[in-house]
Amino acid sequence: MRKLDYTTIFFAIMGSFLVLFIFIPIINLITSSDAGSIISNLQDSQVISSIFVSVYSALFATVIALLFGVPLAYILARHDFKGKGFIESIIDVPIVIPHTVVGIALLLVFTSNGIIGAPLSKLGLTFTDAIPGIVIAMLFVSSSFVVNSSREGFESIDPRMEKVARTLGAGTLRTFYSISLPLALRSIVVGSVMCWARSVSEFGAVIILAYYPLVAPTLIYQKFVNYGLDNATPVAVILISICLAIFILVRVLMRGWRTYDKN
């Protein structure tokens, strides 16, 4: 066996701190609740509906992020233009804004008399204390995952490959969906899963826009404040299990995904 040098050993010890710091609380949480309380919580319609609202809204937010994020990602990957840095910053800004602040910012615009909320409320679309409010809160904080990951995917494709497709008779749109999109799909899927997971976990922005209908993180918070730790834990375990299951599933799928590494 290769003999390890002291630097590697030292760095490995330092590095394992973070790994354990993340790993221990998660494992402890999952094992801390007894099966009985988890099962009774699973039969609680409030718990089930809050998890459903979370998963469903997050999915919706992800679809919207994909619909608008992928074209943006492609433009950012392929074109240089004035103001590009500004657009990139705007996409990344939600990462640095406190989420309660995001909630307030969105609330001001999307209430029934806000500049976007007012016209939309005339169409029957309300955001405060409604699913659309949850969706936009999620979309705001997590769409950058789709944009940035898709963009990386597009950037890894040699533009000359697209040029060859053009010379063979494919127009720009045809080239996009027969060459660029399939080759970037892996990155787009990764970005989507990150976006979805980030949406499910969103709490701060959601409670300000829409305390009700309850999303799972809000329910956990409510149970914790009103009934204490013992009551909140089983719901937390259920939520984290769902998230981890999907995370692992996607990882496994990704491993089997054909990669087309460059020559």
Add this chain to the structure above:
Amino acid sequence: MIKIENLSKDWKKFKIDNISLEINDNEYFVFLGPSGSGKTMLLELIAGMWSPDSGKVYMNNTNVTYLPPEKRGVGFVYQNYMLFPHKTVFENIAFGLTLRKKEKQQIKIEVEELMNLFGISELSDRLPRTLSGGEQQRTALARALIIHPKVLLMDEPLSALDRKTREELIQEFRRIHKKFDITIIQVTHNFDEALQLADRIAILKKGKISQVGTTDEIFRHPKDKFVADFVGSENIINGIAKEGIDGLTIVDTGNIKIESSQKKIGDVHLTIRPEDITLSNENIVTSARNVFKGYIKEIYDLGTIIKLTVDVGEQLILVLTRKSFSDLELNIGKEIYIYFKATAVNLF
């Protein structure tokens, strides 16, 4: 015929500067130049991948300057093949036909015909990353040729390949050129490739054309020092030219006087191809106008040939076959005579 008129494009560090050029039907044309000379950009401008800042491109007397690549019907082959990695060899080659909505059976027939031609039939279902460089380049060629383009553009198609594969593909290119009745424009930085393939060559330097001509013209009569250096003229000497006898020009290099059949007066460069110089142990009588006595300064063994540096006042490089090298019993410091004709001396 392809006609390029005052074409200019400036993009990042790449530049095409007011280039005009005509390429004939069925010609094998080579853009030769060092990296950064703009040769790839010129090729991509012909393919329609860029819009020029100014100037025009005509194909068969039609102005195609603003026609997108998919409407130009040119084939394109890149150095790194640019095969679609998620498609099999068959699907890669079929791509152009699929776009043209041909019937599946017809596509199959045409693709198989081309795969046979390039000897890649057994690779049909393989993905590009499992192929060797030569196989990938053959696939890329087949993919470009399946749409029967009138013009095939190739950007450094041989640079990523090993020597043996390169030789094979050079034969392949010749065959394609004959068989497909096609105009080929190839970009390369390798003069030997150009020599073996080109009907005509354009030498590019910093986005401008330094010289256009047949292979022989460029090889024997480089127009300036840049071209001479680039085509590997090893004997480049400065001198002052004045009129000599018999309609010849005499160039005084400061050390020796060399006669040339070309007419030039004043400060000149002269080049002599190493293979145009003969060497002898004695001062024999020949028709060559230039005879100099000197000694051997350096000997480089290049395997099949031997390269010598001789000092005759100026240092000149010449090449010998291994056989004549040993017949002449040469060694460093040995006194010898060299001869070359006045017609072998190129002036610029």
